Amino acid sequence: RNMDGIPDMVDDKNNYDEDTSVTHMSSRFDVRVKTLHPQSLDKVRDGILYHINTNQFFEKNNRIRLRQLRERIDKTETELSELDSLQNYKYFEERQKGKFSEGQMVFLNEQETKLFHESVFELYQSKQDLDMELDIYSEIVTVLDDFTPPAQPVNSYLNIAKTWVIRFFIIGILLVLILSFWGNFKEIYKKY
Incomplete structure (x- = not known):
């Protein structure tokens, strides 16, 4: 706490229950820097990012994550097209089967028309979320909140x-x- 009025506490031991203001995030890490020269914060940030971006373990994890994300997007697109073609088949083809010539007497149970709108919408929403994740978080590291120099430095x-x-x-x-x-x-x- 650097007394600048900006909340900067991190619950790294999960002491607090999760609610609207407390969120447990496992895929983040928090870096705190205490320095007498706030001008050097840019160099510290660049050094940390360089270290993480050149680390082979993080590079491999990111490549795997991006590949899996692309596979999920492809699978979602396939599901969307299959669901769309199934919907077309149900709507157009099965209605054609129900037509009979005059003079025929046929007893049929009323078929329930299944609507796929919600499923298509959910798949489309899922695809949009995956695309957004691929666009925004394609790098190994995403800096959510950069180092903020204190409003009134100690020195x-x-x-x-x-x-x-x-x-x-x-x-x-x-x-x-x-x-x-x-x-x-x-x-x-x-x-x-």
Whole structure:
């Protein structure tokens, strides 16, 4: 906590129950940097990203994840086309089977027409989510929240000036007190 008014607590031990403001995220990791030079935060971020992006383990995991994501997208597209052709078959072909010539007497049970709209919509929504994930999270690392330098750094000129002014003020008061009571100190020392 750097007292800048931005909440930055991470529950890495899962002490708190999950609710609207607390979310447990297992595929994230949190990096905190404490530095006297906030200007170097960009270099720290670039170094961390370079390390992760050049790590063979992370590269292989990302390739596998992207391949599986593409396979799921292809499978979803196949399912969508099959469901669409099944819907066309049910609607057009089976209605043709029900036509009979005049003079025939046929007893049929009323066939229930099955609608595939919800299934098609769910598959399409799933495909859109997968496409979005492929577009947005295609890199090994996605930085969700970059390092934010504190609003008032600890080593700002104002902070340094305050610290030294307070120190010299206290030293000055002590010197004034010692010099003003110097004669009294000598008398007390001579008595004992």
